[in-house]
Amino acid sequence: MTTQTDSKANISQWLMVFWRSAAVPLVAVILALLVGAIILLISGANPLAAYSALAKGAFGTPIAFGRTLEKATPLILGGLAVAFAFKGGLFNIGGQGQLLVGAIVAAAVGFGIDGLPFIIHMPLALLVGSLAGAVYGAIPGALKAYTGAHEVITTIMLNFIAINLTDFMANGPWKDEGIVARTPAIAEAAAIPTWGNIPIGFFFAVVAALATWYLLYRTTIGYEIRTVGFNSNAAKYAGIGVSYTIILTMAISGFLAGMGGAIETLGVVGRYQPGFNAGLGFDGITIALLARTNPIGVIPAALLVGAMQAGSSQMQFDANVPFQIIDVIQALILFFVSADMIVRWIIRVKPEEGEQVTLSTSWG
Amino acid sequence: MRYTRIWLITVIFFTALVLAACGGAAEQAPAEEEAPAEEAAAEEEAPAEEAAEEAAAEEEAPAEEASADEGDCSSEEVFCVGLVTDVGEIDDKSFNQSAWEGVQIASEAGAQVDYIETGDAKDYTANIELFAQNGYDVIVTVGFALGEATAQAAATYPDIDFIGVDQFQGETIPNLTGLLFPEDQAGFMAGALAAQLSESGTIAAVLGTDLVPPVVAFKEGYEAGALYMNPDINLISTYHPGGLDVAFTDPEWGASTAKQAIDQGADVVFGAGGKTGNGALIEVAGNEGVFCIGVDSDQWETVPEAHSCLVSSAMKLITPGVGELIGMSNAGEFPGGNFIGDVGLAPFHDFDSEVSDEIKSSLDEINAGLMDGTIETGYNPG
Numbered sequence A: 001m002t003t004q005t006d007s008k009a010n011i012s013q014w015l016m017v018f019w020r021s022a023a024v025p026l027v028a029v030i031l032a033l034l035v036g037a038i039i040l041l042i043s044g045a046n047p048l049a050a051y052s053a054l055a056k057g058a059f060g061t062p063i064a065f066g067r068t069l070e071k072a073t074p075l076i077l078g079g080l081a082v083a084f085a086f087k088g089g090l091f092n093i094g095g096q097g098q099l100l101v102g103a104i105v106a107a108a109v110g111f112g113i114d115g116l117p118f119i120i121h122m123p124l125a126l127l128v129g130s131l132a133g134a135v136y137g138a139i140p141g142a143l144k145a146y147t148g149a150h151e152v153i154t155t156i157m158l159n160f161i162a163i164n165l166t167d168f169m170a171n172g173p174w175k176d177e178g179i180v181a182r183t184p185a186i187a188e189a190a191a192i193p194t195w196g197n198i199p200i201g202f203f204f205a206v207v208a209a210l211a212t213w214y215l216l217y218r219t220t221i222g223y224e225i226r227t228v229g230f231n232s233n234a235a236k237y238a239g240i241g242v243s244y245t246i247i248l249t250m251a252i253s254g255f256l257a258g259m260g261g262a263i264e265t266l267g268v269v270g271r272y273q274p275g276f277n278a279g280l281g282f283d284g285i286t287i288a289l290l291a292r293t294n295p296i297g298v299i300p301a302a303l304l305v306g307a308m309q310a311g312s313s314q315m316q317f318d319a320n321v322p323f324q325i326i327d328v329i330q331a332l333i334l335f336f337v338s339a340d341m342i343v344r345w346i347i348r349v350k351p352e353e354g355e356q357v358t359l360s361t362s363w364g
Numbered sequence B: 001m002r003y004t005r006i007w008l009i010t011v012i013f014f015t016a017l018v019l020a021a022c023g024g025a026a027e028q029a030p031a032e033e034e035a036p037a038e039e040a041a042a043e044e045e046a047p048a049e050e051a052a053e054e055a056a057a058e059e060e061a062p063a064e065e066a067s068a069d070e071g072d073c074s075s076e077e078v079f080c081v082g083l084v085t086d087v088g089e090i091d092d093k094s095f096n097q098s099a100w101e102g103v104q105i106a107s108e109a110g111a112q113v114d115y116i117e118t119g120d121a122k123d124y125t126a127n128i129e130l131f132a133q134n135g136y137d138v139i140v141t142v143g144f145a146l147g148e149a150t151a152q153a154a155a156t157y158p159d160i161d162f163i164g165v166d167q168f169q170g171e172t173i174p175n176l177t178g179l180l181f182p183e184d185q186a187g188f189m190a191g192a193l194a195a196q197l198s199e200s201g202t203i204a205a206v207l208g209t210d211l212v213p214p215v216v217a218f219k220e221g222y223e224a225g226a227l228y229m230n231p232d233i234n235l236i237s238t239y240h241p242g243g244l245d246v247a248f249t250d251p252e253w254g255a256s257t258a259k260q261a262i263d264q265g266a267d268v269v270f271g272a273g274g275k276t277g278n279g280a281l282i283e284v285a286g287n288e289g290v291f292c293i294g295v296d297s298d299q300w301e302t303v304p305e306a307h308s309c310l311v312s313s314a315m316k317l318i319t320p321g322v323g324e325l326i327g328m329s330n331a332g333e334f335p336g337g338n339f340i341g342d343v344g345l346a347p348f349h350d351f352d353s354e355v356s357d358e359i360k361s362s363l364d365e366i367n368a369g370l371m372d373g374t375i376e377t378g379y380n381p382g
Helices: A006-042 A047-059 A062-087 A095-112 A118-147 A151-171 A201-218 A220-230 A232-237 A242-269 A280-290 A298-319 A324-338 A340-347 B002-033 B047-055 B060-074 B095-108 B121-133 B144-156 B183-197 B213-229 B251-263 B274-285 B318-330 B357-372
Strands: B080-084 B112-116 B138-142 B161-165 B176-180 B202-207 B234-239 B268-272 B291-296 B310-316 B337-340 B343-345
Touching: A006 A047, A006 A280, A006 A324, A006 A340, A047 A062, A047 A298, A062 A095, A062 A201, A062 A220, A062 A242, A062 A280, A062 A298, A095 A118, A095 A151, A095 A242, A095 A280, A118 A151, A118 A242, A201 A220, A201 A242, A201 A298, A220 A232, A220 A242, A232 A242, A242 A280, A280 A298, A280 A324, A298 A324, A298 B112, A298 B121, A324 A340, B080 B095, B080 B121, B095 B112, B095 B138, B095 B318, B112 B121, B121 B138, B121 B144, B138 B144, B138 B318, B144 B161, B144 B176, B161 B318, B176 B318, B183 B202, B183 B213, B183 B268, B183 B291, B183 B310, B183 B343, B183 B357, B202 B213, B202 B251, B202 B274, B213 B234, B213 B268, B213 B357, B234 B251, B251 B268, B251 B274, B268 B274, B268 B310, B274 B291
Parallel strands: B080 B112, B080 B138, B138 B161, B161 B176, B176 B337, B202 B234, B202 B268, B268 B291, B291 B310
Antiparallel strands: B310 B343
């Protein structure tokens, strides 16, 4: 090989680290697309036509690219919520519920207050919505910390409560005039604007990802959260307040999910309407796994899934392929990421230490 | 060692890609010869050309295809009709399917038709735009949830006629017609039938969510119709408790709710709520001596599993309504505003002998009364 200088060694070392952490998701995506292509072939469609239509619908025009970013925004935040809780040893399936609560509370602040300037109103609605998500996330955290109730169960239950609570509010106390069950439109000063076709909310999500990474790896709180996630008994022995840390972890996780919902309301939908945020929180689990719970990795993972969602209509239109193939490909990606033994066998990459994702721990 | 492996994988990957490309072309040609309704008649001119292009695995192939469509639809001669579903599916055996069948009536008359299924409620506008920007002449949007997106698109594209199924128009836009149905009247007929069939004096309704006004109209009409025939009737009506994303796609809930109602003595069950309602019908079919009533279309055709209980269905005649409006658009007589479609009970099929002449004549009377306004359902969405 070539002569090795220091900088080259550094670069190749860095590439090695990158390859180790990104190889499995990258190969998983390629495998999923290949299997998806086979499924398309069997169903009589042309995979190349389908995939290029998908790409056109996701990146082909500035409008399409804007929609990809718009779709990726709540996915980044939903993915961060799940990834963050993972680091604290918690499996937050309640992202959907926290997102809905964040979305409707942001809407309430958006339509309930009038006459505030943009510089106050929009951040206020965003913050209050996110905090509502945090409170809603702290509930299963407290239940876990003080009663030992498993967060998987409680967050699933709280999802149902959130769905029905938000439907009730949108069809009851906060209902808009007319027969449609939805809240009134938010004030103009509360709306998150777009910059050309680029939704500004996307940058909030990117900042949230960077902040999450900083919090986890560069602060004492982050260290404590990761320690509790690694071994709560050892953390307790080391003098970390485990109960407090669990509640805090879930609250921050809920904050991120709630922020996703708030940005949807303030930047995309313009009000709260039942059914308009379906599944976003659950997609967060896919994103977090694809990113191997790395807060920075969440961004490309969300962009990938967001692009597929944004391009699926174009794919239907150009190639007559039903949009459900996107769900199949997403499920396949998830399958290959979870069953990473398959991928590792193909490409012979050793797992990076400490980056193993454990989906669930023992009960209690 | 490791590098050979990577090379091997790369080679396999590209081989697979090339195979996929060739296979695609081979598969494509026969698929198009079968001439599925959604394919353009005009497109048949060039299948060989297309196959050749795709065999060469050119990225532009689909783009060419799209621009061919575009040319067709924006030309004067070709009449193009596009349909955008709500978050249900095109083969939902109800609503979206009925509207699509209406569009296909137009395709038999020579129109080029296509549909897009919506996966995410936030995509309604984008999906309508896809048709609008490709020069379609008529765009059908299915479901009240698309009302706002449709009205906006109608304002942006004044040269395109829009048909909004179940979309009430508060103000008239000349190129937008809301196709509406008095669901409460269909429900009233179903309720009157149920009350007369019931021997236990208890009847039930298993419903999609009350977040959707037409479902509420069906329910209110059903109850009013039953009470009209028998003021002492015992009614068990249950809405799906989940959100919009699950309320119409939860046959298990529909089945268990129907079962509960039967356990409480109900001997007629009205299932109104997409796949959720279908679940109720199929559950009832397994119970001797209990009748069921379907919704939206004649579910005798769409849910054969329920033949052993399905007396009738409270129909919204979406298919002829959509077909008629497309015809009017083609003839340059598009009405705008609200267009009221027909409702009614589906044929009794195998139960024709079990429904007495007495019941039939009372239903005819009620139908006449609803038509001339002497009978009111009492449903007021205001």
